[in-house]
Amino acid sequence: MAAIERAADQEENVQGSGAISTIVIIIAMQTEALPLVNTFQLTEDPDSPFPKGVPWVRYHGTYKGLEINIIWPGKDSLLGVDSVGTISASLVTYSSIQALRPDLIINAGTAGGFKAKGASIADVYLASEVAFHDRRIPIPVFDQYGVGARKTFSTPNLVREINLKIGKLSTGDSLDMSPHDEASIMANEAVIKDMEGAAVAYVASLFSVPTIFLKAVTDIIDGDKPTAEEFLENLAAVTAALDQAVSQVVDFFPGRSLSEL
Numbered sequence: 001m002a003a004i005e006r007a008a009d010q011e012e013n014v015q016g017s018g019a020i021s022t023i024v025i026i027i028a029m030q031t032e033a034l035p036l037v038n039t040f041q042l043t044e045d046p047d048s049p050f051p052k053g054v055p056w057v058r059y060h061g062t063y064k065g066l067e068i069n070i071i072w073p074g075k076d077s078l079l080g081v082d083s084v085g086t087i088s089a090s091l092v093t094y095s096s097i098q099a100l101r102p103d104l105i106i107n108a109g110t111a112g113g114f115k116a117k118g119a120s121i122a123d124v125y126l127a128s129e130v131a132f133h134d135r136r137i138p139i140p141v142f143d144q145y146g147v148g149a150r151k152t153f154s155t156p157n158l159v160r161e162i163n164l165k166i167g168k169l170s171t172g173d174s175l176d177m178s179p180h181d182e183a184s185i186m187a188n189e190a191v192i193k194d195m196e197g198a199a200v201a202y203v204a205s206l207f208s209v210p211t212i213f214l215k216a217v218t219d220i221i222d223g224d225k226p227t228a229e230e231f232l233e234n235l236a237a238v239t240a241a242l243d244q245a246v247s248q249v250v251d252f253f254p255g256r257s258l259s260e261l
């Protein structure tokens with residue numbers, strides 16, 4: 001495409017009237033990412049756009065005319081486990097925006113859910129708001145900065161079309177929940193809890209990239225089972241529900257602009 005057309009396209013997308021073309025899907029765990037890599041028939045990019053030495057992986061390809069990129073922060077280079085949590089999520093979000101200039105970001109993954117607020121195993125939620133629950137700074141205004149509450153990109157037409165639960169998401173760097181975290185999560189009015197969402201939202205907001213959060217419930221936080229055990233027990237089955245929801249959302253994009261979502 002000629003540079004001038006590309007500039008015009010980007011201009012249109014900033015205003016939300018151009019058709020969506022490039023999507024970045026940020027996924028923390030390989031088990032969550034691989035089914036979608038298959039669904040969209042993506043391939044791993046051998047010439048990663050990321051700096052040399054980082055474990056971050058880009059899978060990409062064209063699907064129904066869309067440029068799809070799944071970005072997985074990869075395995076920790078020392079310990080070999082998935083690089084979950086806010087630090088890796090922030091870094092890959094920043095680097096993906098710089099390298100790929102997406103029209104839209106999807107942060108897809110698993111989450112714990114509160115049954116008292118209506119969540120069940122394998123429900124897929126579209127987050128209406130995100131906030132942090134482990135950044136307590138009890139000084140005026142810094143307290144709000146720590147919580148970092150943000151409304152997510154509004155997609156009324158998508159919500160009408162696809163049957164997803166809607167709820168607030170709270171993010172912190174621990175899988176378990178301390179009493180302090182619990183109090184903050186309640187103050188955030190969250191239905192679901194993860195380890196990446198609010199971090200992705202923060203970085204995307206720096207660059208005004210609209211972002212959607214799709215989170216499938218692997219464990220019930222206010223249930224009787226230990227979180228880590230329940231998480232592992234349900235991960236594979238719940239990932240299938242996540243895969244289906246992400247596909248439905250992506251299938252809604254071709255030919256639509258951001259303002260039509």
Ligand code: SAH
Nearest residue numbers: 028084110111112174175193194195196218
């Ligand atoms: N025990 C897991 C560790 C994964 S950490 C393993 O062996 O691989 C949990 C991941 O799932 C994070 O990416 C997080 O976003 C999400 N998650 C699922 N349930 C969660 C919960 N109850 N609290 C926080 N994050 C949760």
